[in-house]
Amino acid sequence: CQVPLLDMYRYSKLLAGASWMGEFGNPEVPEDWAFLKRYSPYHRLRRTTQYPPIMFTTSTRDDRVHPGHARKMVAKMLDLELPGVYYYENIEGGHGGAADNKQRAFMNVLAYDFLEQALTGSLKGEAAAPKQGSGGVTVVQAMQFMQDPSVSGMTVEAKASFLASKGVDSYAIAQAACVSGGMYECFGPVQTELYQ
Incomplete structure (x- = not known):
């Protein structure tokens, strides 16, 4: 749920609302509120309703949808x-x-990690953790290696081969290679962010 508009009672008091x-x-x-409260996500939350795993993302510097929407929703769900x-707030x-x-590609990889973990039932801990391959290296770590200036002289293939020799799984290598090669379209149209 990316930069969401969730509190339909207070939305008009925040930023561009x-x-x-x-x-x-x-x-x-009163007539408008009677309609708005019927679909306002914040006001429709119920303890007795079973919801699927959800990841809220926002940006501290969003000048259109205030990050308070996501913050408040997460706080209420936790209460x-x-x-x-799950929650991620990017400060940039x-x-x-x-x-x-x-950064967009980085966050898309993390969003796909969350989606995969949610669909496979492997979400763990207080916050969604990046997928770890058999070598214990996450997609994020592989991506950081691929983009490290100290290995800028290596080809993507050489970097991938090095990661494979360290036991990193092919999923992490493929996602990291897409980012380091600037092939952001390989992630598709997903527009969400997660953890750094």
Whole structure:
């Protein structure tokens, strides 16, 4: 759930929210609020409802959707003791969360990690952990190696071969190679962020 608009009662008081009242309605008008509260995610949360794992992402510097929406939603879900709630707030970037293509690709890899773990039931701990290959190296670590300036003279193939020799699985190598080669389209249209 990327840079989400979740509290439909207070959205008009945060950043650009007031400019959206023509689209969503004015929550201070009783008739508008009667409609808004029927779909306001923050107000529809229930302890007794079983939700799938969810990852909220936001950006500290988002000038359109205030990060308070995601922060508040996560806090409420944790207060309700709902399982499977994950959160990432990027301190760079703006609306959408990424400051540049490298960071966007990095966060897309992390989003795919979360999705894979959620679909396979392998989410662990308080926050989603990056996937580790058989060599114990995460996709993120492999990606950092691929982009390390000290190995800039090596080809992508040589870097991949080195990682494979250290026991890194082919999934981590392939994702890291896509990023280091600037092939961001290999991740598809996903636009989410997670942990650094």
